Amino acid sequence: MNRLLLLVVLFFHALSAQAHKPSDSYLNFSVDGKIISGQWDIALRDLDFAIGLDTNGDAQITWGEVKAKQREIDAYAMARLQLQSDGLVCPTRVSDHLIDDHTDGAYVVLRFESVCAQPVTTLQTRYGLFFDIDPQHKGLLQLQYQGVSSTAIFSPEKATQQFSLTRPSRIGQFLDYAREGVWHIWIGYDHILFLLALLLPAVVIRQRKTWQAVDAFKPAFWSVLKIVTAFTLAHSITLTLATLGVISLPSRWVESTIAASVVIAALNNIYPLFRERRWMMAFLFGLIHGFGFASVLSDLGLPQSALVLALVGFNVGVETGQLAIVAAFLPVAFYLRHTLLYRKVILLGGSMLIALLAAGWLVERAFDMKFLPF
The missing domain is CATH 1.20.1250 (Growth Hormone; Chain: A;)
Known part of the structure; x- marks a missing residue:
């Protein structure tokens, strides 16, 4: 009986380890011809764990601490995101930094732009943020093209995905959200x-x-x-x-x-x-x-x-x-x-x-x- 009780305790402790909202980041791509305009929301708590934002160790991450680490944040994040069009890499440049509140805390918002060699018809995306330190992390993508949205989830098992920029079917959108x-x-x-x-x-x-x-x-x-x-x-x-x-x-x-x-x-x-x-x-x-x-x-x-x-x-x-x-x-x-x-x-x-x-x-x-x- 004691062993069974221990198993129950361990089961709920395993749940408690992920009691709060799991680690996610939010990507938004808007494709217009050769240009991909992007926004990437990344949790400050995750970045703090990865590269150390809380420099004074007071358990509070301030805008000043984030601003001081902007270049390091950009380098860390963009090294883990690659966009390609028809096999050619689309160079990416971060244009702005913001802070936004989600339901589970503060996020840094990276706005960026990728310029491809020719109008995008097929977009290949490689995503690798935090996978080396948190295999449960997910990247949630919303892709917008000609007024239509589609979604995808990046995980260690699905770190590279390809999207054909054709108008998605209604059933496809339904299944994505399901x-x-x-x-x-x-x-x-x-x-x-x-x-x-x-x-x-x-x-x-x-x-x-x-x-x-x-x-x-x-x-x-x-x-x-x-x-x-x-x-x-x-x-x-x-x-x-x-x-x-x-x-x-x-x-x-x-x-x-x-x-x-x-x-x-x-x-x-x-x-x-x-x-x-x-x-x-x-x-x-x-x-x-x-x-x-x-x-x-x-x-x-x-x-x-x-x-x-x-x-x-x-x-x-x-x-x-x-x-x-x-x-x-x-x-x-x-x-x-x-x-x-x-x-x-x-x-x-x-x-x-x-x-x-x-x-x-x-x-x-x-x-x-x-x-x-x-």
Whole structure:
């Protein structure tokens, strides 16, 4: 039993190591004939780890410290990005530096221009930022050409990609954003832990202040279905409203409330408040989680010519990723429901660890501070 408890602790520690938004940078290319105008948003925390921006060691990166390192930042970044047109390298020059705030902190913004030898018809891009120090890092690209946008993700396995500058099909754009939705639910650990905290009691029922295994699969299935449906409906509503600009909420408030929702959902498994009405909690807090998804979608950029298509595609991707998690969880949980391992270690112990981890996120996000060692 002690070994099993240790495995659960190690599992949640592994999640906590990536509890905040994973390392991403954001590239935007706009192609016009021979000219590629680019913007590259790179997290200051990542650059600090790579080349050391915090020169006075006070854990605060100032504009002065960034400005002093501009040439080093340019050299480091542009050495890890190469653009080619039809096999010929397009020389690149950084033209401007800015600082911008994303939902997960401050980013340096590099604006640059690449001039190719002839009008670009096929663009080859090699991306290698931070891959040597963080194999989980991703580069998120939005490519704009003749008023149409397409997206791509660079990773160590897909560091070099080629783009044909023809008008993309509607189905291609839909699939691009659906893929982004799947990816972002899988790396959204606070969303995943909220969902898992709600699903953990689905295969048991509380009787006489203890959790007892359900007798059949049907009640467990219906419990999961109600929770997933409520969560999906709620975050789809606010994702749409936020993306279309109808409602806007402060990102710190949204992220703090998301962390609080994970705490409440986990503690509900230890001291039940909502009991068998967990679907109500899924809906209420799902409205806030939708704003979190919207911030990710806004970072990716939305093509105005296919706004609805991109929004629907991203939402379908989120739901697909979510259903994959449920499909992996439910059969295993149902199989283990009679065991002390499930009722004591996974349900109660796991819920306690989720609550503690999310409480740390809540304090960090609410007070804009960093104290957890991960």
